[in-house]
Amino acid sequence: MTVVNVKITGAAPHVGKHWKAIDWQKAKAEVKRLQMRIAKAMREGKTNRIKALQWLLSHSFSAKLLAVQRVSSNKGARTPGVDGVLWNTPTKKMQGVLSLKRKGYRALPLKRIEIPKSNNKKRPLGIPTMKDRAMQALYLLTLEPIAETTADHNSYGFRLYRACRDAIGQCFCALAKSYSPKWVFDADITACFDGIDHSWLLANIPLDKQILAQWLKCGYIQHKHLFPTRSGTPQGGIISPTLANMTLDGMEQAIKEACPRRRKVNFIRYADDFIVTSDTRELLEEKIIPAITNFLKPRGLELSGEKTRIVGIEQGFDFLGQHLRKFNNKLITTPTRKNVKSFLTRVKNTIRKCLGRTGEELIRMLNPLIQGWCNYHRYVQSSEAFKHATSCIFWALWRWAKRNNPKKNASWIKQRYFGQAKIPWVFACWTRDKQDKPKLLELVMPSRVNLVRYYKIKGESNPFDPSYASYFAMRSKASNVYAI
Numbered sequence: 001m002t003v004v005n006v007k008i009t010g011a012a013p014h015v016g017k018h019w020k021a022i023d024w025q026k027a028k029a030e031v032k033r034l035q036m037r038i039a040k041a042m043r044e045g046k047t048n049r050i051k052a053l054q055w056l057l058s059h060s061f062s063a064k065l066l067a068v069q070r071v072s073s074n075k076g077a078r079t080p081g082v083d084g085v086l087w088n089t090p091t092k093k094m095q096g097v098l099s100l101k102r103k104g105y106r107a108l109p110l111k112r113i114e115i116p117k118s119n120n121k122k123r124p125l126g127i128p129t130m131k132d133r134a135m136q137a138l139y140l141l142t143l144e145p146i147a148e149t150t151a152d153h154n155s156y157g158f159r160l161y162r163a164c165r166d167a168i169g170q171c172f173c174a175l176a177k178s179y180s181p182k183w184v185f186d187a188d189i190t191a192c193f194d195g196i197d198h199s200w201l202l203a204n205i206p207l208d209k210q211i212l213a214q215w216l217k218c219g220y221i222q223h224k225h226l227f228p229t230r231s232g233t234p235q236g237g238i239i240s241p242t243l244a245n246m247t248l249d250g251m252e253q254a255i256k257e258a259c260p261r262r263r264k265v266n267f268i269r270y271a272d273d274f275i276v277t278s279d280t281r282e283l284l285e286e287k288i289i290p291a292i293t294n295f296l297k298p299r300g301l302e303l304s305g306e307k308t309r310i311v312g313i314e315q316g317f318d319f320l321g322q323h324l325r326k327f328n329n330k331l332i333t334t335p336t337r338k339n340v341k342s343f344l345t346r347v348k349n350t351i352r353k354c355l356g357r358t359g360e361e362l363i364r365m366l367n368p369l370i371q372g373w374c375n376y377h378r379y380v381q382s383s384e385a386f387k388h389a390t391s392c393i394f395w396a397l398w399r400w401a402k403r404n405n406p407k408k409n410a411s412w413i414k415q416r417y418f419g420q421a422k423i424p425w426v427f428a429c430w431t432r433d434k435q436d437k438p439k440l441l442e443l444v445m446p447s448r449v450n451l452v453r454y455y456k457i458k459g460e461s462n463p464f465d466p467s468y469a470s471y472f473a474m475r476s477k478a479s480n481v482y483a484i
Helices: 012-021 024-044 047-058 061-074 090-099 130-150 164-175 196-204 209-218 240-248 251-258 281-299 337-353 359-375 383-404 410-418 468-479
Strands: 110-116 123-129 185-189 221-223 225-227 265-272 274-277 307-314 317-319 322-327 330-335 429-432 438-442 452-454 481-482
Touching: 012 090, 024 047, 024 061, 047 130, 047 383, 061 130, 090 130, 090 383, 110 209, 123 307, 130 209, 164 265, 164 274, 164 317, 164 330, 185 281, 185 317, 185 359, 196 209, 196 240, 196 410, 196 468, 251 265, 251 281, 274 281, 274 317, 281 307, 322 337, 337 383, 337 452, 359 429, 359 438, 410 429
Parallel strands: 110 221
Antiparallel strands: 110 123, 185 274, 185 307, 221 225, 265 274, 317 322, 322 330, 429 438, 452 481
């Protein structure tokens, strides 16, 4: 479907005008219609129809527009690949749309960078070029309906309308009752993204094999040298999380088949982190772990010996930044000590960097960091962690104010930085809004963030299934939370 009913000819400035005239709602509706047809064909098992619809969607002008919009408007849009090209103007974006053609396409090598991990190791990140990112985003539109249709019900990572809070909510459903299982297999997969076997992906992922092979075998450039990629999906590619999810989909069914009587067996996965519950330790050791090992082996993956363990629920375990443990048969979920410490370290480092700056600059740098951390943990029992964080942040701010104003006494500092807001001891300052009117800018304090309960998503729900249209419409209108 052609969204902009004009010929894309003439000088470059005219191309830029066409980008600004696009009806995005119309483009999204056309793409969603084709995606729902792919999902329907997948449910009915019509393989040839799936391929035909995928070809139609990957050649759709609307899909190309959405693919370019996605890669040119996200956080990575300012980071170029090995060719140094960015699509940062309407003209370049429209030219990018016109360049998305299967015929003659060849993926360029990735630009390899390494980012630090919490265990002092480094995670390799491969950055594709803008064109390769857009092609991945385009073909991801054809793969998402299939991935959502075949996904495990209790898989919550890198999926539409799902988040970490859904996985934690499922943990509560599985472990909170008095008769819930007492043993938990807390597992992790070694180098999941980097270890997936390419031959398995090419044989089992329902995507254009020629295009997929180029993304898997394109190699990467590091220190001006070209290296081959023999396994794994590159971390940094838009389509990589979906490929990893589809590789691990089916694990829940494999566990169920290994334990036909269930015996309180529950499976919860977020990306490559997952847990399995059971009423006995022996069941985990003798049936479930061998079933998982056999499931992973053909895919070129294995369980991590460092991060994998079997624990009793009274002992507790960490999962997705939360610590889950039962006290007197009551499940308590709190932020992990490691997570709180890491957050406070980031806050204190930010405050140190702001020495010599104004209070307004400090607040604008801290507020997104604090608000994001609080929003992540507000769905669990985090009041004590929030109080501790508030105390640490207050004293860090007090030291900042003292160092910024060494000749002022405590009363002046209290009035200047902690006496402007209506609520005492809240760090705030006066600034001006866009209309040049006075405006009070307050720092978000964790202890003032309300805790809420969250209604997790239904595991079997599919955004590409018309029978769930009203369900997702309800979730988009409702907040799915209520105050505690």
